[in-house]
Amino acid sequence: xxxxxxxxxxxxxxxxxxxxxxxxxxxxxxxxxxxxxxxxxxxxxxxxxxxxxxxxxxxxxxxxxxxxxxxxxxxxxxxxxxxxxxxxxxxxxxxxxxxxxxxxxxxxxxxxxxxxxxxxxxxxxxxxxxxxxxxxxxxxxxxxxxxxxxxxxxxxxxxxxxxxxxxxxxxxxxxxxxxxxxxxxxxxxxxxxxxxxxxxxxxxxxxxxxxxxxxxxxxxxxxxxxxxxxxxxxxxxxxxx
Numbered sequence: 001x002x003x004x005x006x007x008x009x010x011x012x013x014x015x016x017x018x019x020x021x022x023x024x025x026x027x028x029x030x031x032x033x034x035x036x037x038x039x040x041x042x043x044x045x046x047x048x049x050x051x052x053x054x055x056x057x058x059x060x061x062x063x064x065x066x067x068x069x070x071x072x073x074x075x076x077x078x079x080x081x082x083x084x085x086x087x088x089x090x091x092x093x094x095x096x097x098x099x100x101x102x103x104x105x106x107x108x109x110x111x112x113x114x115x116x117x118x119x120x121x122x123x124x125x126x127x128x129x130x131x132x133x134x135x136x137x138x139x140x141x142x143x144x145x146x147x148x149x150x151x152x153x154x155x156x157x158x159x160x161x162x163x164x165x166x167x168x169x170x171x172x173x174x175x176x177x178x179x180x181x182x183x184x185x186x187x188x189x190x191x192x193x194x195x196x197x198x199x200x201x202x203x204x205x206x207x208x209x210x211x212x213x214x215x216x217x218x219x220x221x222x223x224x225x226x227x228x229x230x231x232x233x234x235x236x237x238x239x240x241x
Contacts, residue, residue: 001059004037010032012037021215024087025083050076053065057221074146074231074234078140078144081140082136085132089128093212100114121185124185142166143231145162155238163235167235168232175223189205
């Protein structure tokens with residue numbers, strides 16, 4: 001199903017519960033009745049076209065929103081990416097940590113594996129925190145600076161030098177460490193962690209980790225296929241001013 005602005009948001013969420021975090025990320029409170037997406041966006045000052053493209057990108061793995069998303073401002077895209085960062089660091093990762101702390105092993109020898117799992121989890125969390133901090137403090141401000149210069153059709157010498165020495169191209173494919181750390185965490189749980197007495201918690205941990213992985217892949221796709229190409233075009237244009 002291709003989602004459009006005339007669909008009722010409640011129907012869309014019923015059809016694909018994985019979109020619940022996306023709805024929350026846009027600041028839309030639940031309890032929206034039978035309102036259409038268009039009306040809900042109007043009430044919440046959300047760009048309906050952008051919202052629809054994000055929903056479809058997460059809903060259908062074969063949907064390619066890259067070109068359409070590139071038509072939106074970098075400020076709008078960055079704002080969404082920042083909200084995703086907050087979701088990962090303040091909601092999703094703490095939830096996984098809480099589940100890990102709930103694991104129980106009556107067997108003392110098996111209990112000794114808890115520190116190993118916690119170590120891999122903390123390594124992954126550190127990678128995510130460092131990665132998102134770098135983007136928020138360096139990359140995203142640069143992206144917005146590029147957009148301002150492009151729209152104004154002028155750039156100072158400092159920005160010109162940045163483009164020449166630290167182009168956005170340098171950040172392409174900058175997610176490999178995150179992928180490796182997440183794979184290690186999954187592998188520990190799936191292959192090597194002794195069965196816990198409360199095995200349902202293991203199932204919940206894996207479910208949360210795989211959902212996080214899917215979410216972050218979509219996030220990365222927006223950065224690599226939408227944000228970076230759009231910035232590269234602007235950089236090229238600025239150098240020709």
